[in-house]
Amino acid sequence: MDCENDILSNFELMAELSSQLTGEENEKEFMKKLLSVAIKSIPEAEAGTIWLIDNTLYKAVVGYNYDDDIVEKLIVPLEDSYIYKYIDVQDIIEIDAFKEFKNPSRIFHENVKQLHEKHENMITLAYPLKVGDEIKGHIYVDNFRLKKFSETAKKSLKIFGSFASTFLTLKSLRDEEKKANEMNSVYLSFITHEVRTPLTAILGYSESILRGKDNLTTEEIFDLVKRIYLSSKHMNSLISDLSTFNKLNREEEMNFTEVHLKFLVYESISIVEPQLSPEVELNIKFENNIPEMIETDPLKMKQILVNIVGNAIKYTDEGYVNVHISFDNKTKEFVIMVKDTGPGIPEDKLNDIFKPFVRLAKNKPGSGLGLAIVKRLIEKLMGRIHVESEVGKGTTIELRFPQKITAEV
């Protein structure tokens, strides 16, 4: 067999496939075409599949010469698939697949048994599909009669596999771009709606002053100026949240130092305390077992506390806001618990509140960015957050931070 000619014809088939890459193609359709071209151009290939890794799962995307209905249902925990032991292999893998199937894990066996019921022998070539350095799945071609694949078959599968990787990379870039565009329109609507509201108010109040300047009493003017001041302040805080959130999306240096935790907590709370309503009691309690110093980025920690305690204070109209600081000896973590008797958050919204611009209560001012900022900052400080809430009763937010940041950031 003429190797070079074979590879050339592979290139030809792929050129044909490339010309069909229009930009909006469906992953499954494309993989199906690619697999069929691969199998037709590798003489020993009789059947094949393409699998993708989805977090902890391994899913068949398409099959060739296999029953579509069966292929569609092929999904196994990655750990249970026989590829798991080859998962770091970057090059072509040749497997006596039938032998692997004789000794599979139970889950994998049940799923794949149907596919190979008829076969008494099977060798498989697998090639990893990658986006960047990350293995995202595999392309497999199967043979039911031979003992080995030829070198040409291996070379060909490498070419098709690389082509599939290019497609996956393109697709992931496209998806990222789409997400960024969506985010842009969210930003835009934030600016045109949220930021514009106080601006419209400012315009209205100042117009009232200008129009009625001869007829207004000093008190009336004072009242309008006060409204202008409050609206400007609100607008300023919206823009400052937006700017903070934007910065967090970029890589940013962390400044870890040893700080005095008690001091940091009091300093943060003093920023939001003026907003406390007169019917609400604010209690701060430190347990005795707390080490004095904590290794953290003080500005970021302060921002987290200001947002969390600030929300508790802002959303609570009566009752109390309790801030309780303790140390968990088992995990060596500082635990900051902020408990309020505010309106609470419905269970099905507990995840949503961390998304940018999401606001459940519109009766209080805010950007909806506070918790999105908090979430990012907590990740950077290697902390954890847990929310418990009951509508009508109140909300408890637990923050946990390691005493020492030892891992790489």
Ligand SMILES: Nc1ncnc2c1ncn2[C@@H]1O[C@H](COP(=O)(O)OP(=O)(O)O)[C@@H](O)[C@H]1O
């Ligand atoms: N302590 C709380 N009690 C009740 N609801 C809260 C509390 N904290 C946050 N929320 C809800 O989560 C939403 C998102 O919070 P956040 O991101 O800080 O935005 P913002 O406070 O600017 O609205 C708030 O609009 C509010 O509906």
Ligand SMILES: [Mg+2]
């Ligand atoms: Mg907030």
